[in-house]
Amino acid sequence: MPMIAFHLDTxxxxxxxxQITQQVKQALRLGMLTVGDQLxxxxxxxxxxxxxxxxxxxxYRELERExxxxxxxxxxxxxxxxxxxxxxTSHAALRRSLLRWLASAHEAGLDDESILALxxxxxxxxxxxxxxxxxxxxxx
Amino acid sequence: xxxxxxxxxxVETTALETSGLGKRFGRHWALRDCSFALPRGRxxxxxxxxGAGKTTLLQLAVGxxxxxxxxxxxxxxxxxxxxxxxxxxxxxxxxxxxxxxGFSVADLLTMGRKLNPRWDQPxxxxxxxxxxxxLEKRADRLSGGQQAQVALALALSKRxxxxxxxxxxxxxxxxxxxxxxxxxxxxTMEHGLTVLLSSHIISDLERxxxxxxxxxxxxxxxxxxxxxxxxxxxxLVGPRADPAAIASLHHVIDASHTERQTTxxxxxxxxxxxxxxxxxxxxLEDITLAYLGMARNEQxxxxxxxxxxxxxx
Numbered sequence: 001m002p003m004i005a006f007h008l009d010t011x012x013x014x015x016x017x018x019q020i021t022q023q024v025k026q027a028l029r030l031g032m033l034t035v036g037d038q039l040x041x042x043x044x045x046x047x048x049x050x051x052x053x054x055x056x057x058x059x060y061r062e063l064e065r066e067x068x069x070x071x072x073x074x075x076x077x078x079x080x081x082x083x084x085x086x087x088x089t090s091h092a093a094l095r096r097s098l099l100r101w102l103a104s105a106h107e108a109g110l111d112d113e114s115i116l117a118l119x120x121x122x123x124x125x126x127x128x129x130x131x132x133x134x135x136x137x138x139x140x
Numbered sequence: 141x142x143x144x145x146x147x148x149x150x151v152e153t154t155a156l157e158t159s160g161l162g163k164r165f166g167r168h169w170a171l172r173d174c175s176f177a178l179p180r181g182r183x184x185x186x187x188x189x190x191g192a193g194k195t196t197l198l199q200l201a202v203g204x205x206x207x208x209x210x211x212x213x214x215x216x217x218x219x220x221x222x223x224x225x226x227x228x229x230x231x232x233x234x235x236x237x238x239x240x241x242g243f244s245v246a247d248l249l250t251m252g253r254k255l256n257p258r259w260d261q262p263x264x265x266x267x268x269x270x271x272x273x274x275l276e277k278r279a280d281r282l283s284g285g286q287q288a289q290v291a292l293a294l295a296l297s298k299r300x301x302x303x304x305x306x307x308x309x310x311x312x313x314x315x316x317x318x319x320x321x322x323x324x325x326x327x328t329m330e331h332g333l334t335v336l337l338s339s340h341i342i343s344d345l346e347r348x349x350x351x352x353x354x355x356x357x358x359x360x361x362x363x364x365x366x367x368x369x370x371x372x373x374x375x376l377v378g379p380r381a382d383p384a385a386i387a388s389l390h391h392v393i394d395a396s397h398t399e400r401q402t403t404x405x406x407x408x409x410x411x412x413x414x415x416x417x418x419x420x421x422x423x424l425e426d427i428t429l430a431y432l433g434m435a436r437n438e439q440x441x442x443x444x445x446x447x448x449x450x451x452x453x
Contacts, residue, residue: 008347010343010346010347010423010424010425011423011425012421012423013370013420013421013422013423013424013426014370014421015366015367015370015371016347016367017367018367042329043329046322046325046326046329047322049347050318050321050322050325050347050348051325051347051348052183052325052347052348052349052350053325053328053329054181054182054183054350055350058367125415
């Protein structure tokens with residue numbers, strides 16, 4: 001039985017292969033997948049969510065290119081690196097400063113939606129300044 | 141796993157290519173100036189409203205119609221002048237998946253076996269048995285979903301390299317659609333099949349297709365890779381503005397305005413440097429609708445003098 005199941009949101013405007021790579025990365029960050037785990041085979045994914053096999057292959061190739069998985073011919077695709085180490089828990093300091101910032105935003109009278117809007121706008125500005133070329137990964 | 145590798149390593153050459161393809165019935169152009177190249181191994185959606193020319197395009201591709209202008213080539217050969225080089229390699233399921241109604245499923249398989257040199261009888265029987273379709277049953281006694289599956293099984297057993305399906309899902313309920321697509325995807329994994337299937341709605345097809353051809357008002361509005369289309373099409377929302385500045389660099393498909401706000405759907409040609417525009421992703425359905433809307437508006441406007449108006453023949 002596969003370790004994780006994928007799902008597709010066809011209204012998001014995010015290419016299906018990116019949705020799959022994002023779901024694998026999310027599972028890695030949350031510790032749901034670890035080194036040595038096998039991803040579902042292309043055939044399993046096609047059967048399960050009725051998706052083009054080329055799309056699944058493209059997602060797995062992309063993950064392989066990023067060094068997160070390796071495909072072993074005749075066996076399948078396996079996780080070779082975890083993202084858990086660089087994930088949420090290890091950024092306690094960043095998290096604390098974000099919490100302090102959130103508290104001061106609340107103090108300034110911003111509600112949740114305003115905070116999100118401010119964050120998104122600033123995030124976009126920062127991302128834009130950081131890189132004048134290249135695209136972000138489909139979603140903000 | 142060998143199936144995965146064949147799909148991955150499929151050489152990207154062209155399965156179906158049209159150049160300047162057009163078809164006129166009397167005074168009416170059903171298809172005009174149609175040029176695209178469908179790479180081998182793709183599953184392509186041919187999307188457009190009813191009457192857009194989808195069926196005409198598919199019939200030109202299999203040589204059921206003679207083009208008025210231009211040509212269609214299947215694996216490099218013209219279907220009309222070189223039928224032996226093309227027809228054995230092409231499967232075609234017409235709209236409403238017609239079957240000989242009085243024939244049993246077994247009769248239909250026999251017919252297929254006698255008519256097709258590359259016929260794969262064991263695969264046909266296995267496919268239908270897996271779906272629980274009784275071979276002794278008459279075609280007209282099968283449910284709509286089963287008839288569609290039989291038509292698909294017949295086309296697949298021909299072992300085509302290119303499979304054309306005209307509105308295959310139109311008459312099927314959601315569960316039958318799913319089963320139909322599952323059979324189709326299964327077949328594409330077994331051997332490097334190129335598929336072109338038409339529909340008037342994209343939502344049915346967007347999971348299974350990786351290539352999109354939008355046809356409207358007898359013309360191709362967009363033909364290309366779906367991931368590329370999702371990457372390059374964005375919705376821009378900003379303070380009310382004249383879209384001319386954006387249109388000078390990018391391709392504006394749709395523009396709508398309120399008193400204060402302007403919303404554009406654009407095909408990006410590089411980056412947007414004006415930060416007053418907020419960029420959002422757009423779904424394939426929205427992209428398709430924008431192109432169809434654009435084609436309709438152009439049609440409604442006084443017709444510009446089109447190049448190549450005169451008949452080439």
